[in-house]
Amino acid sequence: MDDILLQRVRNKDKEAFEVLYNRYANYAMRVAVAVTKSSTLASDVVQETFIRVYYNIDRFKYGHSFEPWLYKILINECKRILKKGTKITYISDYIETGSDIPQVDEHHFEEYEVLYRAIEDLDTKFRVPIILKYLKCFKESEIAEIMELNINTVKSRLFKGRQKLKKMLTHREEKEEIK
Amino acid sequence: MTQKDFDEKVSEALEKGTKRFTEELQEENFIITMKKINEIDKGDRKMPKRKSALGKFISVGSAAAVILVCISVTQPGQAALAKIKKYFEPEKQVEIQVEGDNEIIDSKLQQSEMGYIIYYDQERYKVVEEGDTDRIIMKETYEGIPEVYMEIYQDIDHTPEELAATLEAELKADFSKVNPAEYVTEPVEGLYIHAIDGGTKWDDEVVNYYLVDNTQGGTFIIKQKYFLEAGEGHGARFYNMLKEFEIVEESAE
Numbered sequence: 001m002d003d004i005l006l007q008r009v010r011n012k013d014k015e016a017f018e019v020l021y022n023r024y025a026n027y028a029m030r031v032a033v034a035v036t037k038s039s040t041l042a043s044d045v046v047q048e049t050f051i052r053v054y055y056n057i058d059r060f061k062y063g064h065s066f067e068p069w070l071y072k073i074l075i076n077e078c079k080r081i082l083k084k085g086t087k088i089t090y091i092s093d094y095i096e097t098g099s100d101i102p103q104v105d106e107h108h109f110e111e112y113e114v115l116y117r118a119i120e121d122l123d124t125k126f127r128v129p130i131i132l133k134y135l136k137c138f139k140e141s142e143i144a145e146i147m148e149l150n151i152n153t154v155k156s157r158l159f160k161g162r163q164k165l166k167k168m169l170t171h172r173e174e175k176e177e178i179k
Numbered sequence: 180m181t182q183k184d185f186d187e188k189v190s191e192a193l194e195k196g197t198k199r200f201t202e203e204l205q206e207e208n209f210i211i212t213m214k215k216i217n218e219i220d221k222g223d224r225k226m227p228k229r230k231s232a233l234g235k236f237i238s239v240g241s242a243a244a245v246i247l248v249c250i251s252v253t254q255p256g257q258a259a260l261a262k263i264k265k266y267f268e269p270e271k272q273v274e275i276q277v278e279g280d281n282e283i284i285d286s287k288l289q290q291s292e293m294g295y296i297i298y299y300d301q302e303r304y305k306v307v308e309e310g311d312t313d314r315i316i317m318k319e320t321y322e323g324i325p326e327v328y329m330e331i332y333q334d335i336d337h338t339p340e341e342l343a344a345t346l347e348a349e350l351k352a353d354f355s356k357v358n359p360a361e362y363v364t365e366p367v368e369g370l371y372i373h374a375i376d377g378g379t380k381w382d383d384e385v386v387n388y389y390l391v392d393n394t395q396g397g398t399f400i401i402k403q404k405y406f407l408e409a410g411e412g413h414g415a416r417f418y419n420m421l422k423e424f425e426i427v428e429e430s431a432e
Contacts, residue, residue: 022205
């Protein structure tokens with residue numbers, strides 16, 4: 001991470017903030033979409049996360065890796081927004097994802113879509129570490145830091161998450177074979 | 180499918196599955212973010228509040244309830260909860276002996292996502308969940324009274340025997356007397372280590388560890404902390420509560 005850029009953001013330089021945003025927003029949005037399963041909620045998460053980064057950048061310690069700090073804020077925002085908005089269905093998500101459309105035939109899905117849906121079906125406690133590891137390539141120790149968990153719990157959740165995904169995939173493959 | 184193939188497929192699914200959402204929205208989100216920042220700077224909008232340490236502390240007090248709610252809205256959670264409810268009453272009365280007298284204690288079920296349940300004395304104690312540790316603490320604290328608690332956490336990588344040696348060594352650095360680990364069957368089945376610092380003053384620190392096999396190659400670590408004079412009070416209450424500790428199989432998930 002560029003210390004000069006961070007220093008400029010500390011000084012409330014908005015151009016520097018835009019550079020910082022452009023560097024990290026793409027994957028922040030992807031992670032937020034995967035966690036919240038909604039592009040509308042994910043947009044809110046990303047906006048609130050970067051607002052917090054802008055105002056709290058002085059809390060970030062020099063010499064530390066920036067991304068775990070950023071994603072800690074992002075995951076906390078996801079949790080907060082999910083808690084607040086679980087009962088709301090956004091029309092935009094309905095249109096984008098086509099979720100709950102009964103006539104969709106899984107047979108025509110690409111392989112990755114089947115697996116992506118299986119990831120979406122995981123409980124949040126398994127889904128979040130899987131997303132952080134496989135989409136963001138965070139180390140287990142970094143996931144532990146982001147999620148404020150013991151590293152052994154992270155290992156266990158990753159292991160169980162993978163097991164559940166494998167089980168779901170086998171189940172879906174068996175269903176396909178029957179068809 | 181090899182592990183490597185599986186890992187690659189998961190990464191690919193997440194890459195492709197999230198790609199379509201990001202491109203158009205990135206710019207739009209930046210414009211909204213800057214608009215909000217400008218409103219905050221002008222005082223037209225409030226800065227998102229950061230939880231104070233006190234707020235965090237208060238909120239962890241209700242974490243058990245929150246976890247119950249979160250569990251209850253998910254399908255696997257519902258199954259697990261139904262199974263737990265089937266076997267364990269939410270509240271029950273437990274008869275214990277404290278300082279020579281028999282007492283009937285109103286006890287409340289605490290179910291942990293770590294995979295155990297315990298009944299705790301709800302009149303005197305409450306459960307605080309801090310990260311991956313469940314801590315049973317006094318409902319009311321008094322100035323000048325040393326810290327008292329019983330906490331339960333898990334080490335999934337080490338057996339009780341492996342942990343015992345490490346804990347003994349750590350305790351020896353802080354306590355004047357550390358009893359070597361011994362196998363006990365009461366209040367739980369596992370290894371027990373007792374340590375006391377001093378042993379003559381009323382407020383000398385006492386720590387007990389119970390290391391219980393979690394049945395999956397790891398250990399539930401139960402730590403009791405109180406002070407010398409509280410041995411027959413809190414010490415006995417923790418001992419009796421621990422009799423109600425049970426590991427819950429995760430098969431319901």
